[in-house]
Amino acid sequence: DTGVSQNPRHKITKRGQNVTFRCDPISEHNRLYWYRQTLGQGPEFLTYFQNEAQLEKSRLLSDRFSAERPKGSFSTLEIQRTEQGDSAMYLCASSRTGGEQPQHFGDGTRLSIL
Amino acid sequence: GDSVTQMEGPVTLSEEAFLTINCTYTATGYPSLFWYVQYPGEGLQLLLKATKADDKGSNKGFEATYRKETTSFHLEKGSVQVSDSAVYFCALRGGSNYQLIWGAGTKLIIKP
Numbered sequence: 001d002t003g004v005s006q007n008p009r010h011k012i013t014k015r016g017q018n019v020t021f022r023c024d025p026i027s028e029h030n031r032l033y034w035y036r037q038t039l040g041q042g043p044e045f046l047t048y049f050q051n052e053a054q055l056e057k058s059r060l061l062s063d064r065f066s067a068e069r070p071k072g073s074f075s076t077l078e079i080q081r082t083e084q085g086d087s088a089m090y091l092c093a094s095s096r097t098g099g100e101q102p103q104h105f106g107d108g109t110r111l112s113i114l
Numbered sequence: 115g116d117s118v119t120q121m122e123g124p125v126t127l128s129e130e131a132f133l134t135i136n137c138t139y140t141a142t143g144y145p146s147l148f149w150y151v152q153y154p155g156e157g158l159q160l161l162l163k164a165t166k167a168d169d170k171g172s173n174k175g176f177e178a179t180y181r182k183e184t185t186s187f188h189l190e191k192g193s194v195q196v197s198d199s200a201v202y203f204c205a206l207r208g209g210s211n212y213q214l215i216w217g218a219g220t221k222l223i224i225k226p
Contacts, residue, residue: 103160
């Protein structure tokens with residue numbers, strides 16, 4: 001169990017640029033989740049995959065956001081035409097299937113929009 | 115919709131003091147309840163969980179009991195240590211959704 005890995009740890013970019021984050025889940029976990037966390041708040045759900053299928057998307061996920069999980073392994077989250085309000089910590093979590101399997105979190109990618 | 119409310123922080127205690135961090139929830143059905151901890155500079159870690167009424171989750175000296183009648187899941191520890199300083203998050207997962215609904219977090223500061 002090597003844990004959930006997220007890259008990069010930090011991303012600084014100018015407003016209007018596109019950014020892409022990567023998440024490598026724990027290898028035997030077939031569920032993968034993306035959350036967003038702003039300072040002083042708890043995480044907010046963005047989207048969820050079971051294997052390669054994206055099963056649920058939050059209303060927070062505007063058209064500028066897209067997530068993929070090709071082959072049901074790693075996942076990418078892309079934000080197009082970034083805005084100041086996109087500045088946040090983006091968290092990835094994974095879990096096994098079934099019942100009350102806990103979600104295991106990565107350390108997150110901190111996005112700062114200049 | 116479902117929601118979680120935690121007591122506001124920071125909570126500052128002396129070492130060996132008794133800790134309670136309050137958490138109440140609103141949910142339809144019978145959610146599962148979780149406490150996660152985030153140590154400085156680290157990611158979120160599951161601390162404990164309870165999946166049905168009257169269940170008690172426990173780990174590392176922390177405990178929380180799922181109280182359906184008061185819709186609460188308060189976190190307790192009998193004697194805190196400086197190393198317990200962190201941000202604690204209460205969360206629920208309900209119904210057919212697999213997403214977690216989170217409280218705002220409570221920062222705990224333990225002074226030696």
